[in-house]
Amino acid sequence: MISRRTKIVATLGPSSSSEEVLEKMILAGLDVARLNFSHGTPDEHRARATLVREIAARHGRFVALLGDLQGPKIRIAKFRDKRIELKEGDNFRFSVTHPRDAGTQEVVGIDYPDLVKDCRVGDELLLDDGRVVMRVESTTADELHCVVLIGGPLSDHKGINRRGGGLTAPALTAKDKADIKVAAELDLDYLAVSFPRDAADMELARRLRDEAGSSAWLIAKIERAEAVANDESLDALIRASDGVMVARGDLGVEIGDAELVGIQKKIILHSRRHNKVVITATQMMESMIHSPMPTRAEVSDVANAVLDYTDAVMLSAESAAGDYPVEAIAAMARVCVGAEKHPTSTRSGHRLGQSFSRCDESTALAAMYTANHFPGVKAIISLTESGYTPLIMSRIRSSVPIFAFTPYRESQARVALFRGVQTVPFEAAALPAEKVSQTAVDELLKRGVVEPGDWVILTKGDSYHGTGGTNTMKLLHVGDFLS
Ligand code: G6P
Ligand code: MG
Numbered sequence: 001m002i003s004r005r006t007k008i009v010a011t012l013g014p015s016s017s018s019e020e021v022l023e024k025m026i027l028a029g030l031d032v033a034r035l036n037f038s039h040g041t042p043d044e045h046r047a048r049a050t051l052v053r054e055i056a057a058r059h060g061r062f063v064a065l066l067g068d069l070q071g072p073k074i075r076i077a078k079f080r081d082k083r084i085e086l087k088e089g090d091n092f093r094f095s096v097t098h099p100r101d102a103g104t105q106e107v108v109g110i111d112y113p114d115l116v117k118d119c120r121v122g123d124e125l126l127l128d129d130g131r132v133v134m135r136v137e138s139t140t141a142d143e144l145h146c147v148v149l150i151g152g153p154l155s156d157h158k159g160i161n162r163r164g165g166g167l168t169a170p171a172l173t174a175k176d177k178a179d180i181k182v183a184a185e186l187d188l189d190y191l192a193v194s195f196p197r198d199a200a201d202m203e204l205a206r207r208l209r210d211e212a213g214s215s216a217w218l219i220a221k222i223e224r225a226e227a228v229a230n231d232e233s234l235d236a237l238i239r240a241s242d243g244v245m246v247a248r249g250d251l252g253v254e255i256g257d258a259e260l261v262g263i264q265k266k267i268i269l270h271s272r273r274h275n276k277v278v279i280t281a282t283q284m285m286e287s288m289i290h291s292p293m294p295t296r297a298e299v300s301d302v303a304n305a306v307l308d309y310t311d312a313v314m315l316s317a318e319s320a321a322g323d324y325p326v327e328a329i330a331a332m333a334r335v336c337v338g339a340e341k342h343p344t345s346t347r348s349g350h351r352l353g354q355s356f357s358r359c360d361e362s363t364a365l366a367a368m369y370t371a372n373h374f375p376g377v378k379a380i381i382s383l384t385e386s387g388y389t390p391l392i393m394s395r396i397r398s399s400v401p402i403f404a405f406t407p408y409r410e411s412q413a414r415v416a417l418f419r420g421v422q423t424v425p426f427e428a429a430a431l432p433a434e435k436v437s438q439t440a441v442d443e444l445l446k447r448g449v450v451e452p453g454d455w456v457i458l459t460k461g462d463s464y465h466g467t468g469g470t471n472t473m474k475l476l477h478v479g480d481f482l483s
Pocket of ligand 2 (some may be wrong): 194223248249250
Protein backbone atom coordinates (compact mmCIF):
# COMPACT_ATOMS: atom_id res chain seq x y z
CA MET A 1 0.00 0.00 0.00
CA ILE A 2 0.96 3.63 -0.24
CA SER A 3 3.40 4.85 2.37
CA ARG A 4 3.00 8.59 1.75
CA ARG A 5 0.91 10.26 4.44
CA THR A 6 0.52 13.82 3.13
CA LYS A 7 -2.22 14.03 0.53
CA ILE A 8 -2.13 15.66 -2.89
CA VAL A 9 -4.91 17.88 -4.21
CA ALA A 10 -4.66 18.74 -7.90
CA THR A 11 -6.84 21.13 -9.85
CA LEU A 12 -8.30 19.75 -13.07
CA GLY A 13 -8.42 21.86 -16.21
CA PRO A 14 -7.59 21.75 -19.91
CA SER A 15 -4.26 19.98 -19.21
CA SER A 16 -5.91 17.29 -17.15
CA SER A 17 -9.19 16.32 -18.72
CA SER A 18 -8.29 13.40 -20.97
CA GLU A 19 -8.70 9.89 -19.66
CA GLU A 20 -5.06 9.16 -20.37
CA VAL A 21 -3.68 12.09 -18.34
CA LEU A 22 -6.16 11.61 -15.49
CA GLU A 23 -5.25 7.96 -15.20
CA LYS A 24 -1.54 8.84 -15.01
CA MET A 25 -2.30 11.50 -12.39
CA ILE A 26 -4.25 9.04 -10.26
CA LEU A 27 -1.49 6.45 -10.53
CA ALA A 28 1.13 9.11 -9.68
CA GLY A 29 -0.68 9.79 -6.40
CA LEU A 30 -3.65 12.14 -6.87
CA ASP A 31 -5.82 11.96 -3.74
CA VAL A 32 -8.27 14.81 -4.25
CA ALA A 33 -9.32 16.26 -7.61
CA ARG A 34 -10.27 19.93 -7.43
CA LEU A 35 -12.92 21.29 -9.78
CA ASN A 36 -12.46 25.03 -9.98
CA PHE A 37 -15.83 26.72 -10.52
CA SER A 38 -14.02 29.93 -11.53
CA HIS A 39 -13.31 28.28 -14.87
CA GLY A 40 -15.16 25.83 -17.08
CA THR A 41 -18.81 24.86 -17.52
CA PRO A 42 -20.93 22.49 -15.41
CA ASP A 43 -20.71 19.99 -18.28
CA GLU A 44 -16.90 20.09 -18.20
CA HIS A 45 -16.90 19.55 -14.41
CA ARG A 46 -19.40 16.72 -14.77
CA ALA A 47 -17.27 14.99 -17.40
CA ARG A 48 -14.11 15.28 -15.27
CA ALA A 49 -15.86 14.11 -12.09
CA THR A 50 -17.26 11.05 -13.86
CA LEU A 51 -13.90 10.16 -15.38
CA VAL A 52 -12.03 10.53 -12.08
CA ARG A 53 -14.48 8.24 -10.29
CA GLU A 54 -14.40 5.65 -13.09
CA ILE A 55 -10.63 5.51 -13.27
CA ALA A 56 -10.16 5.47 -9.49
CA ALA A 57 -12.63 2.60 -9.12
CA ARG A 58 -10.86 0.67 -11.87
CA HIS A 59 -7.58 0.90 -9.95
CA GLY A 60 -9.04 0.36 -6.48
CA ARG A 61 -8.07 3.91 -5.50
CA PHE A 62 -10.13 6.38 -3.48
CA VAL A 63 -10.04 9.89 -4.88
CA ALA A 64 -12.18 12.63 -3.36
CA LEU A 65 -13.72 15.44 -5.42
CA LEU A 66 -13.51 19.02 -4.21
CA GLY A 67 -15.53 21.83 -5.81
CA ASP A 68 -14.07 25.28 -5.32
CA LEU A 69 -16.59 28.13 -5.52
CA GLN A 70 -15.47 31.27 -7.31
CA GLY A 71 -16.64 33.65 -4.59
CA PRO A 72 -16.70 37.43 -4.78
CA LYS A 73 -13.30 37.94 -6.38
CA ILE A 74 -13.45 41.56 -7.44
CA ARG A 75 -12.34 41.93 -11.02
CA ILE A 76 -11.81 44.69 -13.51
CA ALA A 77 -13.86 44.58 -16.73
CA LYS A 78 -12.31 44.36 -20.22
CA PHE A 79 -9.99 46.54 -22.25
CA ARG A 80 -10.73 47.68 -25.77
CA ASP A 81 -7.45 46.04 -26.89
CA LYS A 82 -7.32 43.25 -24.31
CA ARG A 83 -4.34 44.60 -22.40
CA ILE A 84 -2.47 47.76 -21.44
CA GLU A 85 0.98 48.44 -20.04
CA LEU A 86 1.21 50.69 -16.96
CA LYS A 87 4.27 52.61 -15.83
CA GLU A 88 5.15 53.90 -12.37
CA GLY A 89 3.63 57.36 -11.90
CA ASP A 90 0.81 56.84 -14.46
CA ASN A 91 -2.67 58.02 -13.50
CA PHE A 92 -5.38 55.39 -13.75
CA ARG A 93 -9.10 55.25 -12.88
CA PHE A 94 -11.56 52.51 -11.92
CA SER A 95 -15.06 53.43 -12.95
CA VAL A 96 -18.47 52.01 -12.14
CA THR A 97 -19.99 53.76 -15.18
CA HIS A 98 -17.33 53.21 -17.86
CA PRO A 99 -18.42 50.74 -20.60
CA ARG A 100 -17.46 47.21 -19.54
CA ASP A 101 -15.72 46.26 -22.76
CA ALA A 102 -13.86 49.48 -23.47
CA GLY A 103 -11.04 49.95 -20.96
CA THR A 104 -8.24 52.25 -22.07
CA GLN A 105 -4.80 53.35 -20.93
CA GLU A 106 -6.52 55.74 -18.45
CA VAL A 107 -9.65 53.98 -17.20
CA VAL A 108 -11.33 50.59 -16.86
CA GLY A 109 -14.79 49.48 -15.70
CA ILE A 110 -15.31 47.45 -12.52
CA ASP A 111 -17.93 44.79 -11.90
CA TYR A 112 -18.29 45.61 -8.21
CA PRO A 113 -19.70 49.11 -7.58
CA ASP A 114 -19.10 48.96 -3.82
CA LEU A 115 -15.34 49.04 -4.42
CA VAL A 116 -15.61 52.81 -4.75
CA LYS A 117 -17.47 53.10 -1.43
CA ASP A 118 -15.10 50.69 0.34
CA CYS A 119 -11.92 52.58 -0.62
CA ARG A 120 -10.35 55.68 0.94
CA VAL A 121 -7.66 58.05 -0.23
CA GLY A 122 -4.27 56.47 0.53
CA ASP A 123 -5.48 52.86 0.13
CA GLU A 124 -3.27 50.58 -1.92
CA LEU A 125 -4.91 48.41 -4.56
CA LEU A 126 -3.19 45.28 -5.82
CA LEU A 127 -4.05 43.98 -9.25
CA ASP A 128 -3.35 40.59 -10.77
CA ASP A 129 -2.19 39.03 -7.47
CA GLY A 130 -0.04 42.02 -6.67
CA ARG A 131 1.84 42.31 -9.95
CA VAL A 132 0.55 45.87 -10.38
CA VAL A 133 0.14 48.20 -7.39
CA MET A 134 -1.73 51.55 -7.25
CA ARG A 135 -2.57 54.11 -4.59
CA VAL A 136 -5.95 55.84 -4.38
CA GLU A 137 -5.38 59.60 -4.80
CA SER A 138 -8.99 60.78 -4.84
CA THR A 139 -12.52 59.43 -5.18
CA THR A 140 -15.79 60.52 -6.76
CA ALA A 141 -19.26 58.93 -6.45
CA ASP A 142 -18.44 56.40 -9.13
CA GLU A 143 -14.68 56.48 -9.71
CA LEU A 144 -11.41 55.82 -7.92
CA HIS A 145 -8.52 57.95 -9.18
CA CYS A 146 -5.19 56.23 -8.62
CA VAL A 147 -1.48 56.61 -9.26
CA VAL A 148 0.57 53.59 -10.32
CA LEU A 149 3.26 52.60 -7.77
CA ILE A 150 4.43 49.42 -9.49
CA GLY A 151 3.78 49.16 -13.20
CA GLY A 152 3.29 46.20 -15.49
CA PRO A 153 0.82 44.69 -17.91
CA LEU A 154 -2.88 44.66 -17.05
CA SER A 155 -5.36 42.60 -19.01
CA ASP A 156 -9.07 41.69 -19.06
CA HIS A 157 -10.78 40.51 -15.85
CA LYS A 158 -7.73 40.65 -13.57
CA GLY A 159 -8.52 40.56 -9.84
CA ILE A 160 -8.30 43.51 -7.44
CA ASN A 161 -7.41 43.29 -3.74
CA ARG A 162 -6.90 46.03 -1.19
CA ARG A 163 -3.78 45.87 0.96
CA GLY A 164 -4.96 45.07 4.49
CA GLY A 165 -8.25 43.61 3.24
CA GLY A 166 -11.61 44.93 4.36
CA LEU A 167 -13.60 44.92 1.12
CA THR A 168 -17.23 44.23 1.96
CA ALA A 169 -18.31 41.86 -0.81
CA PRO A 170 -20.48 39.04 0.58
CA ALA A 171 -18.87 35.61 0.29
CA LEU A 172 -21.56 33.88 -1.76
CA THR A 173 -22.55 35.26 -5.14
CA ALA A 174 -25.45 34.25 -7.38
CA LYS A 175 -23.01 32.13 -9.40
CA ASP A 176 -21.81 30.38 -6.21
CA LYS A 177 -25.40 29.56 -5.30
CA ALA A 178 -25.92 27.97 -8.73
CA ASP A 179 -22.60 26.09 -8.43
CA ILE A 180 -23.60 24.67 -5.02
CA LYS A 181 -26.46 22.97 -6.88
CA VAL A 182 -24.00 21.58 -9.41
CA ALA A 183 -21.84 20.32 -6.53
CA ALA A 184 -24.90 18.56 -5.08
CA GLU A 185 -25.78 17.03 -8.41
CA LEU A 186 -22.22 15.72 -8.86
CA ASP A 187 -22.22 14.46 -5.25
CA LEU A 188 -18.93 16.22 -4.55
CA ASP A 189 -17.15 15.25 -1.34
CA TYR A 190 -15.85 18.72 -0.44
CA LEU A 191 -16.95 22.25 -1.23
CA ALA A 192 -14.53 25.16 -0.76
CA VAL A 193 -15.97 28.60 0.03
CA SER A 194 -13.89 31.52 -1.26
CA PHE A 195 -13.30 34.70 0.76
CA PRO A 196 -15.46 33.90 3.82
CA ARG A 197 -15.24 36.80 6.28
CA ASP A 198 -16.56 35.03 9.34
CA ALA A 199 -18.54 32.10 10.71
CA ALA A 200 -21.80 33.56 9.38
CA ASP A 201 -20.58 33.20 5.79
CA MET A 202 -19.85 29.52 6.42
CA GLU A 203 -23.22 29.01 8.10
CA LEU A 204 -24.94 30.46 5.05
CA ALA A 205 -22.93 28.14 2.81
CA ARG A 206 -23.95 25.21 5.02
CA ARG A 207 -27.62 26.13 4.72
CA LEU A 208 -27.39 26.41 0.95
CA ARG A 209 -25.52 23.11 0.79
CA ASP A 210 -28.22 21.39 2.85
CA GLU A 211 -31.00 22.89 0.75
CA ALA A 212 -29.29 21.64 -2.39
CA GLY A 213 -29.15 18.14 -0.90
CA SER A 214 -25.36 17.90 -0.77
CA SER A 215 -23.39 16.30 2.05
CA ALA A 216 -20.05 17.81 1.00
CA TRP A 217 -17.78 18.89 3.84
CA LEU A 218 -17.20 22.63 3.78
CA ILE A 219 -13.71 24.05 3.44
CA ALA A 220 -13.18 27.71 4.38
CA LYS A 221 -10.52 29.34 2.24
CA ILE A 222 -8.51 31.60 4.49
CA GLU A 223 -7.72 34.45 2.12
CA ARG A 224 -8.87 37.69 3.70
CA ALA A 225 -6.80 39.77 6.08
CA GLU A 226 -9.77 39.98 8.49
CA ALA A 227 -9.82 36.19 8.83
CA VAL A 228 -6.33 36.14 10.33
CA ALA A 229 -6.43 39.51 12.10
CA ASN A 230 -6.54 37.78 15.51
CA ASP A 231 -6.94 34.31 17.02
CA GLU A 232 -10.63 34.82 17.79
CA SER A 233 -11.64 35.52 14.20
CA LEU A 234 -9.46 32.73 12.82
CA ASP A 235 -10.75 30.18 15.35
CA ALA A 236 -14.37 31.19 14.79
CA LEU A 237 -13.99 30.63 11.06
CA ILE A 238 -12.25 27.28 11.61
CA ARG A 239 -14.94 26.12 14.03
CA ALA A 240 -17.70 26.96 11.55
CA SER A 241 -16.06 24.81 8.84
CA ASP A 242 -15.19 21.17 8.33
CA GLY A 243 -11.75 22.12 7.12
CA VAL A 244 -9.72 25.05 5.84
CA MET A 245 -7.46 25.95 2.97
CA VAL A 246 -4.45 28.20 3.40
CA ALA A 247 -5.26 30.13 0.20
CA ARG A 248 -1.92 31.82 -0.09
CA GLY A 249 -2.58 33.72 -3.32
CA ASP A 250 -5.13 36.26 -2.17
CA LEU A 251 -4.06 36.04 1.48
CA GLY A 252 -0.48 36.92 0.55
CA VAL A 253 -1.68 39.89 -1.46
CA GLU A 254 -3.78 41.20 1.44
CA ILE A 255 -1.33 40.69 4.32
CA GLY A 256 1.97 40.80 2.45
CA ASP A 257 4.07 37.80 1.44
CA ALA A 258 6.60 38.15 4.25
CA GLU A 259 4.13 37.26 6.99
CA LEU A 260 2.56 34.44 5.06
CA VAL A 261 4.87 31.62 6.20
CA GLY A 262 4.20 32.34 9.87
CA ILE A 263 0.46 32.66 9.28
CA GLN A 264 0.48 29.35 7.38
CA LYS A 265 1.98 27.61 10.42
CA LYS A 266 -0.61 29.17 12.68
CA ILE A 267 -3.58 28.24 10.46
CA ILE A 268 -2.38 24.63 10.21
CA LEU A 269 -1.82 24.35 13.97
CA HIS A 270 -5.18 25.89 14.86
CA SER A 271 -7.03 23.69 12.36
CA ARG A 272 -5.52 20.55 13.86
CA ARG A 273 -6.35 21.69 17.38
CA HIS A 274 -9.98 22.05 16.34
CA ASN A 275 -10.02 18.60 14.72
CA LYS A 276 -10.29 20.09 11.23
CA VAL A 277 -8.58 19.11 8.02
CA VAL A 278 -6.24 21.61 6.32
CA ILE A 279 -4.96 22.10 2.77
CA THR A 280 -1.95 24.28 1.87
CA ALA A 281 -2.38 25.88 -1.54
CA THR A 282 -1.02 28.18 -4.24
CA GLN A 283 2.17 28.31 -6.30
CA MET A 284 3.68 25.26 -4.59
CA MET A 285 5.23 23.97 -7.81
CA GLU A 286 4.60 27.06 -9.94
CA SER A 287 7.67 26.68 -12.19
CA MET A 288 6.41 23.22 -13.19
CA ILE A 289 3.77 24.91 -15.33
CA HIS A 290 6.56 25.02 -17.92
CA SER A 291 9.31 22.84 -16.48
CA PRO A 292 9.44 19.11 -15.72
CA MET A 293 11.47 19.81 -12.55
CA PRO A 294 10.59 21.90 -9.48
CA THR A 295 13.05 24.49 -8.16
CA ARG A 296 14.83 23.98 -4.85
CA ALA A 297 12.66 26.74 -3.40
CA GLU A 298 9.48 24.91 -4.43
CA VAL A 299 10.77 21.66 -2.97
CA SER A 300 11.43 23.56 0.26
CA ASP A 301 7.98 25.09 0.23
CA VAL A 302 6.21 21.73 -0.11
CA ALA A 303 8.50 20.16 2.51
CA ASN A 304 7.87 23.08 4.89
CA ALA A 305 4.11 22.53 4.65
CA VAL A 306 4.63 18.81 5.30
CA LEU A 307 6.68 19.65 8.41
CA ASP A 308 3.90 22.05 9.50
CA TYR A 309 1.75 18.91 9.36
CA THR A 310 -0.69 20.02 6.70
CA ASP A 311 -3.08 17.30 5.55
CA ALA A 312 -2.57 18.10 1.90
CA VAL A 313 -0.55 20.15 -0.52
CA MET A 314 -2.25 21.51 -3.60
CA LEU A 315 -1.53 22.11 -7.28
CA SER A 316 -3.41 24.82 -9.16
CA ALA A 317 -2.31 25.93 -12.63
CA GLU A 318 0.49 23.32 -12.55
CA SER A 319 -2.05 20.54 -13.06
CA ALA A 320 -4.94 22.51 -14.58
CA ALA A 321 -3.15 24.34 -17.35
CA GLY A 322 0.53 23.38 -17.17
CA ASP A 323 2.70 21.29 -19.45
CA TYR A 324 3.58 18.68 -16.79
CA PRO A 325 0.54 17.75 -14.66
CA VAL A 326 1.67 14.17 -14.05
CA GLU A 327 5.28 15.14 -13.28
CA ALA A 328 4.05 17.79 -10.81
CA ILE A 329 2.11 15.17 -8.84
CA ALA A 330 5.03 12.76 -8.94
CA ALA A 331 7.41 15.49 -7.72
CA MET A 332 5.07 16.47 -4.89
CA ALA A 333 4.66 12.85 -3.83
CA ARG A 334 8.42 12.37 -3.75
CA VAL A 335 9.00 15.53 -1.70
CA CYS A 336 6.24 14.63 0.77
CA VAL A 337 7.71 11.19 1.41
CA GLY A 338 11.15 12.74 1.93
CA ALA A 339 9.92 15.37 4.37
CA GLU A 340 7.88 12.82 6.28
CA LYS A 341 11.13 11.08 7.24
CA HIS A 342 12.08 14.06 9.38
CA PRO A 343 11.62 13.28 13.11
CA THR A 344 9.23 16.20 13.60
CA SER A 345 6.79 14.45 11.25
CA THR A 346 6.48 11.45 13.54
CA ARG A 347 6.76 12.81 17.10
CA SER A 348 3.90 14.55 18.73
CA GLY A 349 3.49 16.81 21.73
CA HIS A 350 0.18 17.90 20.25
CA ARG A 351 -2.55 18.69 22.78
CA LEU A 352 -0.58 17.30 25.71
CA GLY A 353 -1.67 19.43 28.62
CA GLN A 354 -5.07 20.18 27.05
CA SER A 355 -8.39 18.61 27.89
CA PHE A 356 -10.63 16.77 25.43
CA SER A 357 -14.32 17.44 25.03
CA ARG A 358 -15.83 14.22 23.71
CA CYS A 359 -15.79 10.51 24.34
CA ASP A 360 -14.85 9.58 20.74
CA GLU A 361 -12.15 12.24 20.73
CA SER A 362 -10.66 10.89 23.97
CA THR A 363 -10.68 7.33 22.64
CA ALA A 364 -9.14 8.36 19.31
CA LEU A 365 -6.39 10.35 20.99
CA ALA A 366 -5.70 7.55 23.49
CA ALA A 367 -5.21 5.31 20.46
CA MET A 368 -2.66 7.72 19.00
CA TYR A 369 -0.80 8.04 22.29
CA THR A 370 -0.55 4.25 22.41
CA ALA A 371 0.43 3.96 18.75
CA ASN A 372 3.23 6.49 19.16
CA HIS A 373 4.61 4.95 22.37
CA PHE A 374 4.29 1.22 21.77
CA PRO A 375 6.69 0.34 18.94
CA GLY A 376 4.95 -2.99 18.30
CA VAL A 377 1.93 -1.17 16.85
CA LYS A 378 2.10 -1.25 13.06
CA ALA A 379 -1.38 -0.03 12.11
CA ILE A 380 -4.58 1.49 13.40
CA ILE A 381 -7.99 0.26 12.30
CA SER A 382 -10.79 2.74 12.90
CA LEU A 383 -14.33 1.52 12.30
CA THR A 384 -16.07 4.67 11.18
CA GLU A 385 -19.31 5.95 9.75
CA SER A 386 -18.39 9.44 8.62
CA GLY A 387 -14.60 9.38 8.88
CA TYR A 388 -14.72 11.51 12.02
CA THR A 389 -12.83 9.11 14.32
CA PRO A 390 -9.86 8.74 11.91
CA LEU A 391 -9.98 12.50 11.34
CA ILE A 392 -9.34 13.15 15.03
CA MET A 393 -6.58 10.54 15.06
CA SER A 394 -4.86 12.01 12.06
CA ARG A 395 -4.51 15.42 13.76
CA ILE A 396 -1.64 13.84 15.73
CA ARG A 397 1.84 13.47 14.27
CA SER A 398 2.66 9.80 13.82
CA SER A 399 4.26 7.31 11.47
CA VAL A 400 1.69 4.61 12.17
CA PRO A 401 -0.80 4.28 9.29
CA ILE A 402 -4.49 4.80 10.08
CA PHE A 403 -7.04 2.73 8.16
CA ALA A 404 -10.60 3.99 7.93
CA PHE A 405 -12.83 0.92 7.73
CA THR A 406 -16.18 2.06 6.42
CA PRO A 407 -19.00 0.77 4.21
CA TYR A 408 -20.02 4.17 2.82
CA ARG A 409 -18.85 5.58 -0.51
CA GLU A 410 -18.86 9.17 0.83
CA SER A 411 -16.65 8.33 3.80
CA GLN A 412 -14.35 6.14 1.71
CA ALA A 413 -13.66 9.11 -0.58
CA ARG A 414 -13.66 11.80 2.13
CA VAL A 415 -10.79 10.32 4.14
CA ALA A 416 -8.58 10.57 1.03
CA LEU A 417 -7.87 14.12 2.21
CA PHE A 418 -6.80 13.17 5.77
CA ARG A 419 -3.10 12.91 6.41
CA GLY A 420 -1.96 9.37 7.16
CA VAL A 421 -5.42 7.84 6.56
CA GLN A 422 -6.27 5.22 3.95
CA THR A 423 -9.58 3.61 3.07
CA VAL A 424 -10.57 0.00 3.51
CA PRO A 425 -14.16 -0.76 2.43
CA PHE A 426 -15.66 -2.79 5.27
CA GLU A 427 -19.11 -3.57 6.56
CA ALA A 428 -18.82 -4.47 10.23
CA ALA A 429 -22.60 -4.69 10.67
CA ALA A 430 -22.76 -7.55 8.17
CA LEU A 431 -20.51 -9.75 10.36
CA PRO A 432 -21.21 -11.63 13.58
CA ALA A 433 -19.81 -9.48 16.42
CA GLU A 434 -17.11 -12.01 17.36
CA LYS A 435 -15.76 -12.07 13.78
CA VAL A 436 -15.22 -8.31 13.35
CA SER A 437 -11.70 -8.01 14.81
CA GLN A 438 -10.34 -11.05 13.00
CA THR A 439 -11.88 -10.07 9.66
CA ALA A 440 -10.57 -6.52 9.98
CA VAL A 441 -7.03 -7.63 10.79
CA ASP A 442 -7.19 -10.17 7.92
CA GLU A 443 -7.79 -7.23 5.55
CA LEU A 444 -4.46 -5.71 6.61
CA LEU A 445 -2.67 -9.07 6.44
CA LYS A 446 -4.00 -9.50 2.90
CA ARG A 447 -2.62 -6.07 1.98
CA GLY A 448 0.78 -6.86 3.50
CA VAL A 449 0.51 -4.01 6.02
CA VAL A 450 1.05 -6.25 9.06
CA GLU A 451 2.41 -9.70 9.81
CA PRO A 452 2.03 -12.16 12.67
CA GLY A 453 3.63 -10.79 15.83
CA ASP A 454 2.68 -7.15 15.08
CA TRP A 455 0.18 -5.23 17.15
CA VAL A 456 -2.82 -3.46 15.68
CA ILE A 457 -5.07 -0.92 17.42
CA LEU A 458 -8.78 -1.13 16.62
CA THR A 459 -11.35 1.49 17.64
CA LYS A 460 -15.13 1.14 17.51
CA GLY A 461 -18.32 1.83 19.40
CA ASP A 462 -20.94 -0.38 21.03
CA SER A 463 -23.13 -0.52 17.95
CA TYR A 464 -22.16 -0.68 14.31
CA HIS A 465 -24.30 2.27 13.32
CA GLY A 466 -24.22 5.94 14.06
CA THR A 467 -21.47 8.53 13.95
CA GLY A 468 -19.91 9.80 17.18
CA GLY A 469 -20.16 6.48 19.04
CA THR A 470 -16.50 5.47 19.27
CA ASN A 471 -15.80 4.44 22.86
CA THR A 472 -13.51 1.40 22.62
CA MET A 473 -9.89 0.82 21.77
CA LYS A 474 -8.53 -2.72 21.49
CA LEU A 475 -4.96 -3.88 21.13
CA LEU A 476 -4.88 -6.89 18.84
CA HIS A 477 -1.89 -9.21 18.51
CA VAL A 478 -1.69 -10.33 14.91
CA GLY A 479 -1.55 -14.11 14.55
CA ASP A 480 -3.43 -14.81 17.82
CA PHE A 481 -7.00 -16.00 17.67
CA LEU A 482 -8.99 -12.74 17.81
CA SER A 483 -12.55 -12.31 18.96
C1 G6P B 1 -18.67 2.56 12.94
C2 G6P B 1 -18.43 1.62 14.10
C3 G6P B 1 -19.12 2.18 15.32
C4 G6P B 1 -18.58 3.57 15.62
C5 G6P B 1 -18.73 4.48 14.39
C6 G6P B 1 -17.98 5.80 14.57
O1 G6P B 1 -20.04 2.56 12.66
O2 G6P B 1 -18.92 0.34 13.80
O3 G6P B 1 -18.91 1.30 16.41
O4 G6P B 1 -19.26 4.12 16.71
O5 G6P B 1 -18.19 3.87 13.26
O6 G6P B 1 -18.19 6.61 13.45
P1 G6P B 1 -17.57 8.08 13.32
O7 G6P B 1 -18.26 8.66 12.13
O8 G6P B 1 -17.88 8.79 14.58
O9 G6P B 1 -16.11 7.92 13.12
MG1 MG C 1 -8.20 32.91 -3.91
